[in-house]
Amino acid sequence: MKLNKTFLAVAAAFPLFSGAVVADDVASAAQLKERVFGSLFTEYYRPDVDKTSSSAWNYMDNDWGYGVEVGYYLTEQWALRAEFAKLNLQSKLDGSDSDGNRIGFDAMFHLTRYPSVYLVGGLMRMDAVQNTTAANIGIGYKHFFNQNLAVYAEGNRYQGIDETYADAGFKLGLTYLFGTPAATPTPAPAPAPIVAPVVKAAPTDADADGVMDSADKCANTPANHKVDATGCTIYQEKMASVGDIDIEILFPFDSAVVTESQRSDVENLGAFMQRFPESTVMIEGHASNIGNAAYNMRLSERRANAVAEMLKQNFNIAESRISAVGYGVTRPRVEGSTRAAHKANQRIEAKVTAKIKEPVLR
Known part of the structure; x- marks a missing residue:
């Protein structure tokens, strides 16, 4: 089983790219939760090297495709989506058609620290030359221009389950989120505390020095001492x-x-x-x-x-x-x-x- 080198290079570059543009405030988790989205994308598809050199796969060559996605954000981090892709593939040997379709279902997980970056995984069914089932794993970055519109880039590896192959795909697409973010309810103001009326006590002069206790900083001065305004001996x-x-x-x-x-x-x-x-x-x-x-x-x-x-x-x-x-x-x-x-x-x-x-x- 072989791993597509081009896929690895692009996948490794995604975290660096996302770190450079991580200040994507619009794509915060609270704005995505419980919203439906639809996407259109174009894809550059790279079959496994075994397919490009095998007559069983009609010497399938690298080529372009396009597709559509529909999804729903369940929570702040998790989303589900379904996709349909049309792969316009040709034979590397004689240029004959190796076209096919891909239908799949994925789960998406947005990273907590970098909410614009997400991981994707799911199952795909493809009928290009042969009908096969593959597991999909990938990583993507989505940048929002406003509350509804975003562009995204995504790299995927399609690992064959009933056949041994490891294809790669690189998507560039446009996403639209339907509706508006749910308004955050404003908490009701706390009731004003009930303040008991303050009963002022009559002023006192415990040491009889002529300065009231509230202003007296020197208690119990001798009766024969002259004091200042703070009740302290002069x-x-x-x-x-x-x-x-x-x-x-x-x-x-x-x-x-x-x-x-x-x-x-x-x-x-x-x-x-x-x-x-x-x-x-x-x-x-x-x-x-x-x-x-x-x-x-x-x-x-x-x-x-x-x-x-x-x-x-x-x-x-x-x-x-x-x-x-x-x-x-x-x-x-x-x-x-x-x-x-x-x-x-x-x-x-x-x-x-x-x-x-x-x-x-x-």
């Missing part, structure tokens, strides 16, 4: 002392150098001032009441300056934010000349001032 900023910070630094005798083991308190102060860039500090140096008072005054100043210099160098604190002063023995923390008193009085204190926010009171 704050004012001011510079205020946040307390004294003791820096426990023990200096070697007659030294103002801060040793590595004594730097943790200074580092904590530096980190605080970095977090609060508007804070300022007064570094106060104090001494124990041992030795010459004037000497202790100068020593306390050197020690205060040593701490101030650490803040500037190690933490990049601006000089304008730092003050340093030495008080010597003039401000003892503990009175007396005991060892405990001397230890308590030999100290450095840091007085820090920072910007704070305070609520405005009514």
Whole structure:
């Protein structure tokens, strides 16, 4: 059993052709469903090579034919059709007639993705030289110009059932769809929802700040706080002392150098001032009441300056934010000349001032 090469070439080209013209909006499935169509076509017919070289088939040659089709679209994709074709064939040997007729019934399936492309299959009865039955398989493309008129091209293989042959046919035709597409019913509009009347509640002011709850963004503000239009506390900023910070630094005798083991308190102060860039500090140096008072005054100043210099160098604190002063023995923390008193009085204190926010009171 042989497969006609020309048929294969044309059949393989159909998907490429359909991909190039797939924007055929008129031939959508919804426009074809439940419509009758009729077609006229011309066909180039190619008998199997065995027929062209066999006396049993009168050396049948390639030639033209024509025919008519009637069909019906069952669904969006499926259709049935019947055809009658007249084949004007001649003998390749002596030119004598090898005419015949073909009657057949086919089912058509339109591809979902490309609705203009369809597959076809069915049974045919032919009486050209011999009476035979053949199975038909094929592929086609249909292009619509409007809701009723279209042209189509189709390639078919006719596979003999009671005789061994594989003919091919190539159709070009005109199709007319009768009637008009069924109108799509317009859905009834959904009933309007029933909206219950809205009962407005009386405005309330739960925290009694003078702003109604519907506009109050800060619930439960203290009764003595002044609030803005949104019910939130109004704050004012001011510079205020946040307390004294003791820096426990023990200096070697007659030294103002801060040793590595004594730097943790200074580092904590530096980190605080970095977090609060508007804070300022007064570094106060104090001494124990041992030795010459004037000497202790100068020593306390050197020690205060040593701490101030650490803040500037190690933490990049601006000089304008730092003050340093030495008080010597003039401000003892503990009175007396005991060892405990001397230890308590030999100290450095840091007085820090920072910007704070305070609520405005009514």
